[in-house]
Amino acid sequence: DTGVSQNPRHKITKRGQNVTFRCDPISEHNRLYWYRQTLGQGPEFLTYFQNEAQLEKSRLLSDRFSAERPKGSFSTLEIQRTEQGDSAMYLCASTGVGSRVTGELFFGEGSRLTVL
Amino acid sequence: QKEVEQDPGPLSVPEGAIVSLNCTYSNSAFQYFMWYRQYSRKGPELLMYTYSSGNKEDGRFTAQVDKSSKYISLFIRDSQPSDSATYLCATRSNTGNQFYFGTGTSLTVIP
Numbered sequence: 121d122t123g124v125s126q127n128p129r130h131k132i133t134k135r136g137q138n139v140t141f142r143c144d145p146i147s148e149h150n151r152l153y154w155y156r157q158t159l160g161q162g163p164e165f166l167t168y169f170q171n172e173a174q175l176e177k178s179r180l181l182s183d184r185f186s187a188e189r190p191k192g193s194f195s196t197l198e199i200q201r202t203e204q205g206d207s208a209m210y211l212c213a214s215t216g217v218g219s220r221v222t223g224e225l226f227f228g229e230g231s232r233l234t235v236l
Numbered sequence: 237q238k239e240v241e242q243d244p245g246p247l248s249v250p251e252g253a254i255v256s257l258n259c260t261y262s263n264s265a266f267q268y269f270m271w272y273r274q275y276s277r278k279g280p281e282l283l284m285y286t287y288s289s290g291n292k293e294d295g296r297f298t299a300q301v302d303k304s305s306k307y308i309s310l311f312i313r314d315s316q317p318s319d320s321a322t323y324l325c326a327t328r329s330n331t332g333n334q335f336y337f338g339t340g341t342s343l344t345v346i347p
Contacts, residue, residue: 124279153335160244162324162337163280176333211279224270225335227279 124228145214242338255312259325272324
């Protein structure tokens with residue numbers, strides 16, 4: 121168990137550019153979540169996958185955001201035409217059937233996005 | 237109305253003090269309640285977990301749920317400088333699909 125891994129840890133980009141974040145969950149976990157967190161706020165739900173199926177997406181999520189989880193393993197979160205308001209920490213978390221009883225989400229270290 | 241409301245603080249206490257962190261939640265159907273600790277520029281990590289009402293103790297930490305008032309509390313005894321972090325309360329839907337987080341309370345323990 122190497123934990124949830126996220127890359128890159130920090131991305132600085134210019135407004136209008138596209139960015140992609142990658143998340144490698146704990147290998148036996150079938151559920152994967154993406155959250156966004158801004159300074160002084162708790163994690164805000166973006167979307168989640170069960171295996172390769174994207175089961176829910178936040179109504180607040182702009183069409184510029186897209187997420188995939190091919191083959192139910194790693195996941196990518198892409199933001200197109202970035203805006204300064206997209207600057208935040210993007211957190212990935214995973215959980216498995218066994219974790220469902222305890223309700224534990226295992227979080228990665230996050231990918232920090234700065235849009236200039 | 238947000239699913240979980242939390243006083244953001246910040247809270248500053250001297251080392252050795254007892255700390256009380258509190259949240260309220262909106263949906264009386266929620267059964268699972270969690271406290272996460274988040275150090276600066278790190279991801280949250282699970283600290284305590286409780287199911288339904290009652291208390292749960294783990295070392296210096298006690299989590300308490302009062303379902304009648306929809307109130308969640310975390311108590312830290314003999315607080316240490318290493319406890320300085322942001323504490324997030326959370327709950328989840330009974331289907332296990334959705335997790336709801338408070339805004340977090342920033343705690344600083346002064347040596």
